[in-house]
Amino acid sequence: MRLSLLLLGTLAQVAVAAEPLSAWQPGVVRSTLLNFIAQVTEPDSDAYRPPAERIAVFDHDGTLIIEQPLLVQMAFVHERVRELAPAHPEWVELAPFDAVLAGNNAVLAQMGFRGTAALVNAAQAGISQAEFRAAVSRFLGQARHPRFEVVYPQLVYQPMLELIALLTASDFRVYIVSSGGIEFIRGLSESVYGVPRERVVASVMKYELREEDEALAVWRKSGFQSLNAGPFKVLNIDRHIGRRPVLAVGNSDGDLEMLSYTQAGPDTLAVLLRHDDAQREYAYADDSVRVLPVAAARNWLVVSMKKDFRQVFPTGSTGSIGGRS
Amino acid sequence: MRLSLLLLGTLAQVAVAAEPLSAWQPGVVRSTLLNFIAQVTEPDSDAYRPPAERIAVFDHDGTLIIEQPLLVQMAFVHERVRELAPAHPEWVELAPFDAVLAGNNAVLAQMGFRGTAALVNAAQAGISQAEFRAAVSRFLGQARHPRFEVVYPQLVYQPMLELIALLTASDFRVYIVSSGGIEFIRGLSESVYGVPRERVVASVMKYELREEDEALAVWRKSGFQSLNAGPFKVLNIDRHIGRRPVLAVGNSDGDLEMLSYTQAGPDTLAVLLRHDDAQREYAYADDSVRVLPVAAARNWLVVSMKKDFRQVFPTGSTGSIGGRS
Numbered sequence: 239m240r241l242s243l244l245l246l247g248t249l250a251q252v253a254v255a256a257e258p259l260s261a262w263q264p265g266v267v268r269s270t271l272l273n274f275i276a277q278v279t280e281p282d283s284d285a286y287r288p289p290a291e292r293i294a295v296f297d298h299d300g301t302l303i304i305e306q307p308l309l310v311q312m313a314f315v316h317e318r319v320r321e322l323a324p325a326h327p328e329w330v331e332l333a334p335f336d337a338v339l340a341g342n343n344a345v346l347a348q349m350g351f352r353g354t355a356a357l358v359n360a361a362q363a364g365i366s367q368a369e370f371r372a373a374v375s376r377f378l379g380q381a382r383h384p385r386f387e388v389v390y391p392q393l394v395y396q397p398m399l400e401l402i403a404l405l406t407a408s409d410f411r412v413y414i415v416s417s418g419g420i421e422f423i424r425g426l427s428e429s430v431y432g433v434p435r436e437r438v439v440a441s442v443m444k445y446e447l448r449e450e451d452e453a454l455a456v457w458r459k460s461g462f463q464s465l466n467a468g469p470f471k472v473l474n475i476d477r478h479i480g481r482r483p484v485l486a487v488g489n490s491d492g493d494l495e496m497l498s499y500t501q502a503g504p505d506t507l508a509v510l511l512r513h514d515d516a517q518r519e520y521a522y523a524d525d526s527v528r529v530l531p532v533a534a535a536r537n538w539l540v541v542s543m544k545k546d547f548r549q550v551f552p553t554g555s556t557g558s559i560g561g562r563s
Numbered sequence: 564m565r566l567s568l569l570l571l572g573t574l575a576q577v578a579v580a581a582e583p584l585s586a587w588q589p590g591v592v593r594s595t596l597l598n599f600i601a602q603v604t605e606p607d608s609d610a611y612r613p614p615a616e617r618i619a620v621f622d623h624d625g626t627l628i629i630e631q632p633l634l635v636q637m638a639f640v641h642e643r644v645r646e647l648a649p650a651h652p653e654w655v656e657l658a659p660f661d662a663v664l665a666g667n668n669a670v671l672a673q674m675g676f677r678g679t680a681a682l683v684n685a686a687q688a689g690i691s692q693a694e695f696r697a698a699v700s701r702f703l704g705q706a707r708h709p710r711f712e713v714v715y716p717q718l719v720y721q722p723m724l725e726l727i728a729l730l731t732a733s734d735f736r737v738y739i740v741s742s743g744g745i746e747f748i749r750g751l752s753e754s755v756y757g758v759p760r761e762r763v764v765a766s767v768m769k770y771e772l773r774e775e776d777e778a779l780a781v782w783r784k785s786g787f788q789s790l791n792a793g794p795f796k797v798l799n800i801d802r803h804i805g806r807r808p809v810l811a812v813g814n815s816d817g818d819l820e821m822l823s824y825t826q827a828g829p830d831t832l833a834v835l836l837r838h839d840d841a842q843r844e845y846a847y848a849d850d851s852v853r854v855l856p857v858a859a860a861r862n863w864l865v866v867s868m869k870k871d872f873r874q875v876f877p878t879g880s881t882g883s884i885g886g887r888s
Contacts (some may be wrong), residue, residue, distance in 0.1 A: 424805050435805035442802050447794040453827035454820060456801045459568035476692060476781045477767050478803060480749050489774040495779060502778030556698060
C-alpha cells in the first residue's frame with residue numbers, strides 16, 4: 239500500500255511535468271494559451287519575441303485570488319480595525335468604524351470611497367513599512383475565509399499559478415498589476431505566486447523617510463500617492479516596466495484599459511476570467527459590464543471558471559493532481 | 564604581424580575573463596568590491612544573501628556617465644529646443660529659451676528650477692511616449708560631447724560597466740536610480756549598461772492615456788508626477804523594488820539618503836565616486852559637500868576616479884584592454 243502510494247505520487251508528478259496547465263480543462267482556452275506561449279518563444283514564428291520583450295501582466299483580486307464575499311485586503315483592514323479598536327474607544331460610535339466593530343455587513347457592503355479610505359488610513363498608515371509588512375504576514379498566516387475556512391493564500395487559483403509558472407519557465411517576466419495595496423500584495427507575491435516583490439505594480443500610500451534607531455526607514459502616511467486602477471494601470475505599467483505587455487489577464491472593468499493597451503500591440507493576447515462557478519467559487523458579473531462586450535467584440539480570450547478550470551484552488555478536491563485534498 | 568595581433572587579442576580576452584574588474588586599479592577599492600561580491604554570493608559566508616535579496620542600485624549622472632560640462636539630458640533638452648524653435652518664433656526673445664538659442668552658457672549655467680522646468684516641459688511634453696523615445700534615440704546616436712567629440716554613450720565609465728556586468732553575472736539585480744528622466748535613461752539602459760528598462764527608477768513627467776489610431780497610447784504632459792531626488796530615491800526604491808538594496812553607488816549629495824538607507828542594512832556596501840581627474844574626465848566636488856563627510860564618518864567606500872580607475876571610458880586610450888582606441 240505504502241509503496242503503491244509513493245509510486246502514484248511519482249507518476250502524478252511526471253504527468254504534471256509532461257502535461258503543462260493540467261488544472262485547465264483541455265479545450266480551446268487551454269490550447270490558445272499553450273499556442274500563444276509556443277508562438278512567442280519559437281524563434282521561427284512570426285510572433286516570436288526575444289526574452290526582453292516577454293512581459294505578462296496579471297490583475298490580482300478576482301484574477302489570481304478569491305475576492306468574494308470581500309476583497310482579501312478589506313478583510314485585513316477590518317481585522318486591523320478590530321485589533322486597534324481598544325486604543326480608539328471612540329470608534330464604537332464613529333462611522334465607518336462602528337460598522338466594522340458591529341460586523342454590520344449590510345453597511346460595509348454599501349460603503350463608498352470616503353468610508354473605505356478612512357478605514358484604510360486607520361489600518362494601514364501611521365506605522366513603519368516594516369511594521370506593516372509584519373501585520374500583513376500575520377494576517378495571511380492566520381485569517382480564514384468565512385466560507386472555505388482556510389487561510390487566504392490557499393484560495394488562489396491553481397490554473398493561474400500554473401500559467402505563471404509556465405510563463406516564467408518560458409522566460410516571461412510576470413507582473414502583478416493591481417488596484418490593491420502594493421505591500422499587501424507583496425505579502426503574497428514571492429511565496430504564493432513566485433513573482434518577485436519588484437514585479438508588483440499596485441496602489442501606494444503616501445510615504446515619508448524617517449530616522450529610526452539612527453537608520454533611515456520608510457514611514458506610511460494617510461492618503462495615496464498612486465491609485466492603480468483603470469487607466470492608471472496602463473500609466474503605471476509604462477512608468478514601472480516601460481514596455482507594452484504581450485499578455486494581460488484580468489477579470490473586471492478595472493482591467494479594461496490594461497487589456498486594451500496590451501491587445502493594441504502586435505501578436506498579443508488579452509485574457510478575461512469570468513466568475514461563473516457558484517458551486518466551486520462564486521458567480522457574479524456586476525463588476526464586468528463594460529469589459530465583457532469589449533472582450534466579445536475584440537475577440538479576447540474569455541475564460542469560464544466553470545468550464546475551463548479543471549481545478550480551482552491548490553487544495554481543492556475537484557480533479558486535483560498533486561493537490562493536498 | 565597579423566597573426567601575433569590576433570593572438571594578442573585572444574590573450575587579452577582571456578585576461579579580462581580571468582581578471583574581473585580589470586579597468587579598476589588593483590588596490591583596496593577593487594579588492595573591497597570583489598570581496599563584497601564574494602561574501603554575498605558564498606553560501607558559507609555570514610554576509611550571504613539568496614539571489615532574491617541581491618539588489619544593487621546605481622545613480623546615473625556622474626556615477627555611470629559623464630555629467631560635465633552639462634548633464635547629458637540637458638544637452639538633449641537644449642537640442643530639442645533648437646529643433647523645435649522654428650515653430651516657436653517667440654522663443655528668440657523669451658526667457659529661458661533665448662539663452663538656449665543664443666548659446667548663452669553663462670545664463671544657462673545659473674538657471675534655476677523654474678527655467679529648467681520650462682525648458683524640460685517644452686522639450687519633453689506634449690508628445691507621445693513613442694515620439695519621445697524616438698527623439699532620445701536620435702540624440703544619443705548623433706549628438707557629440709563638446710570636449711571629447713564622441714557620442715554620449717561612449718562616455719560611460721568602463722569600470723562601472725564591468726561592475727554592473729560582474730554583479731549581473733553574480734545574480735544581482737542591478738537598478739539605475741536617478742533624478743534624471745526615466746525614459747531618457749531607458750534610452751541607454753539596455754543597450755549601454757545591460758540594465759533592463761524595468762530596472763530604471765527615475766523622475767517621471769505627468770502622463771495621460773490617449774486613443775491614437777484606435778489604440779491606447781501614453782501621452783506626456785507638462786510637470787512631474789515624480790521627482791526622484793534625495794529622500795525620494797529611497798521612497799521610490801521602496802515603491803518600485805520593495806527591498807533595501809545591499810549595494811548602492813553614487814557620487815553626489817543627491818545620493819546621500821540612498822547610500823545611508825542602503826548602508827543601514829546588515830552587511831551592505833555604500834560606494835561614493837569622487838570626480839578628481841581633470842585630465843581624463845573632470846575634477847569637481849561642489850555637488851558633494853554634504854555626502855563626503857558622511858562617507859568619511861561611516862567608512863563608506865570612496866572611489867577616486869584618478870587613482871582607482873585604470874581606464875575611464877570604454878574607448879579610452881589609457882590602459883584600455885579590449886578598447887577600440
